[in-house]
Every structure is written in C-alpha cells, then in structure tokens.
Amino acid sequence: MSSRTQQQEVDENYEAFKTLLPKLMNTDANRFALMHNRKVLACFDTGRDATLAGRTLLRGKLFSVQQVTNRAVDLGHFSYFGTVGAV
Secondary structure, three states: OOOOOHHHHHHHHHHHHHHHHHHHHHHHOOOEEEEEOOEEEEEEOOHHHHHHHHHHHOOOOOOEEEEOOOOOOOOHHHHHOOOOOOO
C-alpha cells in the first residue's frame, strides 16, 4: 500500500499540471484533465466524465481532476479528489 496521501497526489499533480498547461491550452482548453502520478492520462468534456474514468481505470489508486483553463477555477471536491474505490 502506498504511503502517499490524497493531498500529496493532488498537490503534485497540480504542480505538474501548471507546467503542462500551455500545451494543454492548445489541445484541450476548457476540458478536464485526469491526472495520476504527475501525468495527464486523458482529457474529458466534463469533470464527471474524468472522475468516472479515473474510478474505472485507476481502481484503488489516487488521482485528481483539473480543468484546463488559464483562470483560477474552484472545482469543489474535484480539486481535491484523490481516492478511488468501489462505488
């Protein structure tokens, strides 16, 4: 079992996201990035779709979802979403 916390996953993914943002703005502006281990796995049209994909693809692993935008956006629980398990 990993000793990483949910907040660590979110924080590290967000740091990587900020670096990737210029490229993502060219390809996926206003979409939602599913992130795991500091990598964008895929982008989706809605935060809900990204979250469902994370739960399906990353069963039992930590992930986060971030909207691809240049402006600060509070995604509510999506901003801090990190644990996945059986729904």
